Amino acid sequence: MMTPREKKWIVYDVGNSAFVLLSTAVVPIYANSLLKAAGETNIVSTWGYAQTIASLVIAVLMPLLGSIADVQGMKIRFFTGFFLTGVVMCCAMAMPLGWLAFLIVYVLSTIGLNGSLTFYDSMLVDTTSNERMDRISSHGYAWGYIGSTVPFIVCIALIFGGPALFGWSTTACTRASFVITALWWVAFTIPLLTSYKQVHYRATAGQAGEAIRGTFAELGSTFRAIRKNKPLWMFMIAFFFYIDAVNTVISMSTSYGTQLGIDSTQLVVALLVTQFVAFPCSIIYGKLAGRFGSKTMITAAVVAYMCIVFFAAFFLRAALEFWILAILVGMFQGGIQALSRSYYGKIIPKDHANEYYGFYDIFGKTASIIGTFLVATTTSLTGNASIGVLSIAILLAVALVFLLLQKDPTKGSTEAATVD
Numbered sequence: 001m002m003t004p005r006e007k008k009w010i011v012y013d014v015g016n017s018a019f020v021l022l023s024t025a026v027v028p029i030y031a032n033s034l035l036k037a038a039g040e041t042n043i044v045s046t047w048g049y050a051q052t053i054a055s056l057v058i059a060v061l062m063p064l065l066g067s068i069a070d071v072q073g074m075k076i077r078f079f080t081g082f083f084l085t086g087v088v089m090c091c092a093m094a095m096p097l098g099w100l101a102f103l104i105v106y107v108l109s110t111i112g113l114n115g116s117l118t119f120y121d122s123m124l125v126d127t128t129s130n131e132r133m134d135r136i137s138s139h140g141y142a143w144g145y146i147g148s149t150v151p152f153i154v155c156i157a158l159i160f161g162g163p164a165l166f167g168w169s170t171t172a173c174t175r176a177s178f179v180i181t182a183l184w185w186v187a188f189t190i191p192l193l194t195s196y197k198q199v200h201y202r203a204t205a206g207q208a209g210e211a212i213r214g215t216f217a218e219l220g221s222t223f224r225a226i227r228k229n230k231p232l233w234m235f236m237i238a239f240f241f242y243i244d245a246v247n248t249v250i251s252m253s254t255s256y257g258t259q260l261g262i263d264s265t266q267l268v269v270a271l272l273v274t275q276f277v278a279f280p281c282s283i284i285y286g287k288l289a290g291r292f293g294s295k296t297m298i299t300a301a302v303v304a305y306m307c308i309v310f311f312a313a314f315f316l317r318a319a320l321e322f323w324i325l326a327i328l329v330g331m332f333q334g335g336i337q338a339l340s341r342s343y344y345g346k347i348i349p350k351d352h353a354n355e356y357y358g359f360y361d362i363f364g365k366t367a368s369i370i371g372t373f374l375v376a377t378t379t380s381l382t383g384n385a386s387i388g389v390l391s392i393a394i395l396l397a398v399a400l401v402f403l404l405l406q407k408d409p410t411k412g413s414t415e416a417a418t419v420d
Contacts, residue, residue, distance in 0.1 A: 086112025
C-alpha cells in the first residue's frame, strides 16, 4: 500500500504527462503544418533545434536554482513558478501564431515543464524511503503514462470529430486541445501543491540569505564531492549518454515519422498504444529492480534501446514498423526513466537533494541538447534522417561501457551513499 503522501506525489506525473504526450504526438504535427504554410519543409531539424534550446536553458539554470531550493521552503516555490510558466505557455500555444512565434511559446512551455520536473524529482527523497524509491518512482511514470491518455483521447476525438460536431476547423480544435491539456495539468498538480512538506534541506528559512549568498561556493563544493565519488560520477556519465537516446527518441519520433511520410493518424494512435504498453511495463520494471537491482535493469534497458535505434534506422519505413517501434519504446521507456530517478536518489546525500538533482539535470538536459542537435545537424547535412537516428547508437555504447565499469554503491545496502 502507498501512503497518502506518496499518492499525491505520483499524481503530478499524471498531470504533466498529458503535456508530454501532446508534445510528442500532436504538437510536432501542428508545428509541421505551420512550417509548410510558411514554405518550410524540414520538420526534423527545426523541431530538433527547438528541443535543443529548451534543454540548454534548463541545463544552465537548474544547478544554480537547485542549490537555492535546498533551503527550507524554497523547493515548492521554485516548483510552483516553473509549473505555472508551463501551464500559462501551454494555454498561449492556442493563440493564432506563426510557426516561429509558436515554437518560441512551445519552448517556454517546455522550459516550465522541465524546470518543474527537476524539483519534482528531488521531492522523491522527501516523499518515501530508499527501500520504496524504485517502486514509487516506477508507479509515478506508470500512472503518468496511463493517466495522460484520458485528456489525450479527448483531444484527439476533438481534433478528428470537432469539425463535424461543432463546425470548428481542425486548426481550432487542435488549439483547444492545448487548453484542455493545461487544465488537466493544473487539476493533477493541486494535491501535491497542498500537501508537500520538505523533509530534507541544508539550511533553514532563517538562514536563507546566507545560504543563497553561498550558492556558488556550495555548487563548487558539490562538484568536487561528486568528482571524489567514483561510483556517482561514473553513473552520471553513463546517464548522460543513455538518457540522450531516450529523450531523443521520445522527442523526435513523431517528426521522424512525419518526414518519412507516415500518416498523422497512424502516428498518433501508435503513440497512444505506447502509453498503454508503458503502464504495466513501468510497474514490472520497478518490481524487477527489487529482485535484480536498479543498475542491472537500467543496463538491460540500455541494451534494449540500442536494438530500438538500429530498428528505427534500418527498418522503419512505414506505419507498421512505426507501430512496432512504439510498442518497443513503451516496454522500456518508463522503466529506464523511473529507475534512473530512484537510483540516483539512493546514492546522493538527502539534505542536498535539489542541488544534486540540478547536476542530474545538467547531464540529462545537456544530453538532450547533444542528441537532438546531432540528429538535426546530421539530417540537415546528409538529407537522410535515418543516418541521424543511427548516430545515437554510439552514445548508447559509451553509456553501456560506463555502466559495466561502475561499482554499484547500493549493492548489499539499502542506505544512501554519502559524499565526503
